Amino acid sequence: MVEKRGAALWLTHLGLIVGLFFIFFPIWLAFVASTISQPEIVRPPMPLLPGDRFLENYSKALVSGINAPVARMLFNSAVMALGIAFGKIAISLLSAFAIVYFRFPGRQLFFWLIFLTLMLPVEVRIVPTYEVAAQFGMLNSYSGLIFPLIASATATFLFRQFFLTVPDELAEAARVDGARPMRFFWDILLPMSRTNIAALFVILFIYGWNQYLWPLLITTDPSMNTIVMGIKQMFPSGDDTADWPVIMATSLLAMLPPILVVIGMQRLFIRGLVESEK
Template sequence: MIDRHPWLDALAHAVLIIGVLVVAFPVYVAVIASTHGPNDFMSGLVPLLPGGEMVANYRSMLTDGLSSSGAPPLGGMLLNSLVMALAIAFGKIVISILSAYAIVYFRFPFRAVAFWMIFITLMLPVEVRIVPTFKVVADLGLLDSYAGLTIPLIASATATFLFRQFFLTVPDELMEAARIDGAGPLKFFRDILLPLSRTNIAALFVILFIYGWNQYLWPLMVTTTSSHYTIVMGIKRMSDVADALPQWNVVMTTVVLAMLPPVIVVVGMQRLFVKGLIETEK
């Protein structure tokens, strides 16, 4: 048994507080900067106290955008990012769980080879295969479309591996009992495996939603019109302006709005997310 000492507790709390401050301070700066006008940054210093332009900044960016950098209103970009993130998250989960189910519960030739062929794609991230993937998307006429934004990013070796590892821990007696009761493969999958996988699905959904939301390189490649810009692309366009200083107040407004959906997803699914990561026995 480990003895507890007051000074160790104080040290642990001090480390936690410092860690929280280090993580939270940039977010605080972004929120405060989004409440100021453009002239408040002329001195080169970022204000640390709230300003009085918060409502005007958020209203103008949601409805008008920033014409000087070619950024459309944030409402459309937020919608594009939301569609992309949800499509990638749900698509990856559906394809991965079905792939893992087939690999674990069906006996077919070269199933181990099929799994390892899926698994070794971890060595081929989007950045490595982006040129041939772009060529295929362009030839299929999917540029400037939600299909072009999402379909090439849907396959996931990581999620397939995680579902496979979980299915291997499910007792064979469950499958035998379901077979005796007359349940076919689809009924066994729907009524037994899916409910057991609920926490795993929730944890993967949070991770994959954030992955899809934060995508920058691929949307930059396949979108040529502002109607399909994502919010991450909008931040980059606003911070890169020619022959002028960035309007940091609206840039930070965009940053704050871009942070909200992932934060809402993480906070709303926190319990299932943590449970899905740490739970090993069902």
């Protein structure tokens, strides 16, 4: 381990602080921009300290927005991100359970088929998927936002790898204790996977939250817009003037839920890690 004393200590901290400053500065600017008025932004130099219009800008963004109220778009995004995260976790837990614990014909084939879809990102299959979603009448609906993105090879693979490390004796002990397969899944496998579930939830929530292309295709009604695509929709087209303070306020609001999820789950995540240590 490197000696942590004297000048080295200060230098490393200095390096970290400078790095932090570089990363944090644009976010600070966005925050400043969301608390001042439009003319103040347009007139250079841009101020570096927050103004006095915080409440005004944010309430304007939340309640009316530009195309649709931000509160509405936040809600849409939350439904989509939560639906994708929970749906992906539920489906991949079950499919990994099937692949690891049951012997059925074509088991390997199914595993490789699932694995193969890893190589097909949403963008590749977006036209046929859109066609299918449209045929099912899922345009401008939450099911249209969620279901086409819900299958996850990555999560299935991850759970499969985890289940393979669970000793066989545990499944056998449960069998001797009288647990049927689904009981074993609920009582033993699921609680043992909670660390993995927490980690995946964070990743998948952010994945769902940041979806841009798919909601752009599937929703045309502004009241179904998600926040990430909504920000883009706020940009002026043609000669309109952009309401930058409101756009910046929206951006910051859009960042908030993922940050809260990361911070909230991190605690559970670390506790899970410590507790499941054998």
